[in-house]
Every structure is written in structure tokens, then in C-alpha cells.
Amino acid sequence: AQKITQTQPGMFVQEKEAVTLDCTYDTSDPSYGLFWYKQPSSGEMIFLIYQGSYDQQNATEGRYSLNFQKARKSANLVISASQLGDSAMYFCAMREDPLGSNFGNEKLTFGTGTRLTIIP
Amino acid sequence: SQTIHQWPATLVQPVGSPLSLECTVEGTSNPNLYWYRQAAGRGLQLLFYSVGIGQISSEVPQNLSASRPQDRQFILSSKKLLLSDSGFYLCAWTLGNSGNTIYFGEGSWLTVV
Numbered sequence: 001a002q003k004i005t006q007t008q009p010g011m012f013v014q015e016k017e018a019v020t021l022d023c024t025y026d027t028s029d030p031s032y033g034l035f036w037y038k039q040p041s042s043g044e045m046i047f048l049i050y051q052g053s054y055d056q057q058n059a060t061e062g063r064y065s066l067n068f069q070k071a072r073k074s075a076n077l078v079i080s081a082s083q084l085g086d087s088a089m090y091f092c093a094m095r096e097d098p099l100g101s102n103f104g105n106e107k108l109t110f111g112t113g114t115r116l117t118i119i120p
Numbered sequence: 121s122q123t124i125h126q127w128p129a130t131l132v133q134p135v136g137s138p139l140s141l142e143c144t145v146e147g148t149s150n151p152n153l154y155w156y157r158q159a160a161g162r163g164l165q166l167l168f169y170s171v172g173i174g175q176i177s178s179e180v181p182q183n184l185s186a187s188r189p190q191d192r193q194f195i196l197s198s199k200k201l202l203l204s205d206s207g208f209y210l211c212a213w214t215l216g217n218s219g220n221t222i223y224f225g226e227g228s229w230l231t232v233v
Contacts, residue, residue: 004163035221043208045164045224091163095222107154107179108212108222110163 003027004092004111012117013082020067021077021114023092031097034075035108036066039089048090051075082118089113122147126211126225133232139184139198141228143211146192151213153194154222155186158208170194206232 005024013019025034036048051059051066059066067076079086093108126143133139145151152171156164166179168186176186183202187195194211211225 037224043210043227043229045210045212045227047221047223050221093164107166107169108164109166112163 002111003109004094006092006111006114008114009112010115010117012119014119015084016081019079019082019086019116021079021090021092021116023075023077023111025073025075025092025094027073027094027096029096033095033097034066034068035093035095036064036075036077037091037093038086039091039113041088045091049077079116084118084120087116087118089115122213122223124211124213124223124225126209126228128228129226130229131231133201133230135203135232136200139196139201139205139230141196141209141211141230143194143196143225144192145213148213148215149191151192151215153188154212154214155194155196156210156212156224158210158227160207164210168196201232203232206230 003026007022032053034051038046038048049059049061049064049066051068058068063080065078067078075092091113092111095108123146154169155167157167158164167184168176168178170176170188173188173191176188183205184196184198196209198205207230209228209230212222214222
């Protein structure tokens with residue numbers, strides 16, 4: 001089974017509207033972390049936001065927020081007031097922390113991404 | 121502040137030729153280092169990770185190898201490239217005790233012809 005699933009290969013959103021990018025994950029570890037990265041056409045992977053499995057509140061970073069629904073294993077990214085510069089690929093990723101693991105080994109598993117296009 | 125650099129940014133190599141991609145991290149010590157590959161239109165696949173000098177773990181069997189000759193240097197190599205090695209290679213780092221963010225370099229586009 002896929003550990004990270006992003007069901008939206010592409011999205012078109014009008015400028016200034018809010019957009020939600022879906023991400024569901026699969027893990028049996030009680031401790032894990034969820035990440036969102038933005039990849040513009042230049043290829044660089046830009047870190048956006050992080051949510052720990054034990055965090056009580058949803059993470060927020062400026063216009064980005066993470067809608068974390070633990071019971072549903074969902075970690076959707078919400079971008080408020082979208083801008084033309086938000087057009088990019090967006091990847092959801094998970095780091096699992098199995099009990100007894102070496103915390104020096106934070107491997108990320110990535111989803112297949114969502115291509116977001118903001119329309120003027 | 122910490123920064124990560126990798127080079128070359130783009131590379132076109134013939135099949136059967138060797139490969140060397142280099143990555144260095146500045147502003148930190150004893151980072152965990154990673155090499156990821158992204159095939160066209162796909163997500164990232166972890167290739168290698170390293171928690172210290174000379175310590176390399178491979179995630180998938182392949183035509184590539186990695187080395188960490190210095191604390192903040194991570195090298196991806198191949199003796200003989202295959203067409204299937206084409207892709208976008210990303211180096212990344214994190215501090216092992218932070219438990220949080222992994223940061224990526226600018227990436228290297230490799231085309232094997």
C-alpha cells in the first residue's frame with residue numbers, strides 16, 4: 001500500500017482564492033511527522049510546513065496551514081489567498097519514527113505530487 | 121545559517137560513462153545526509169542516507185553508490201551510467217536530533233544519452 005497518497009495530479013485555481021491540496025498517509029507507527037514541500041519549475045524543493053503526530057494544534061506558516069485529521073490519516077495543505085507565484089508542484093511527505101529507531105535517520109517518503117496552477 | 125549546495129546543476133552524460141555528483145552542507149556539523157532521485161513527473165525516491173562519515177545506507181539496489189568522505193560532504197557516483205539513471209537528483213540534510221525538517225539542495229539534472 002502507498003504510504004503517502006495525493007489524489008489530485010493537477011489543480012487550477014483562480015488567483016486570490018483558497019486552495020486545499022489533499023494528502024492521506026498510512027503508517028502503524030504512533031510517532032511520525034508530516035511535511036509539505038513546494039517544487040517550482042526550477043526544481044528546488046522548498047519546505048513549507050511540518051506537523052508532528054503528537055501536535056495538538058494544526059500547523060500554520062503564513063498563508064499555509066495544515067489540516068491534520070489524525071483519525072482519518074489526512075494532512076491536507078491549505079493555501080489561503082493564492083498568488084501567481086504559488087504555481088508549482090506540491091509534495092506531501094512523511095517521516096516515520098518506529099519505536100527504538102535511530103532518530104538520526106529521518107527518511108522521508110514522498111507522495112506523487114499535485115501540480116497547482118494559479119489562474120490570473 | 122545553514123546552507124546546502126550541490127553540483128553540477130545539469131549534466132549530460134553518455135551511457136557507460138562515470139558519474140560524480142557532489143553535495144556539501146555549511147553552517148552545521150554532523151548532519152544526516154540524503155540523496156533522492158526524482159524521475160520525470162514523479163515523486164522523490166530515497167537512494168542513500170548517511171548518519172556519519174563513512175556510514176552509508178542504501179535504500180534500493182541500483183547502479184549508483186554514495187560516499188561520505190568528510191562530515192559535510194556527500195557524493196553520489198556511478199562507474200557506468202545507464203539510460204534509466206536519468207533524472208533529477210536532490211541532496212538533503214537534517215540534524216539528527218532535531219526530529220523535524222529536512223532541507224534540500226538545488227538539485228542536479230542528469231540526462232544520460
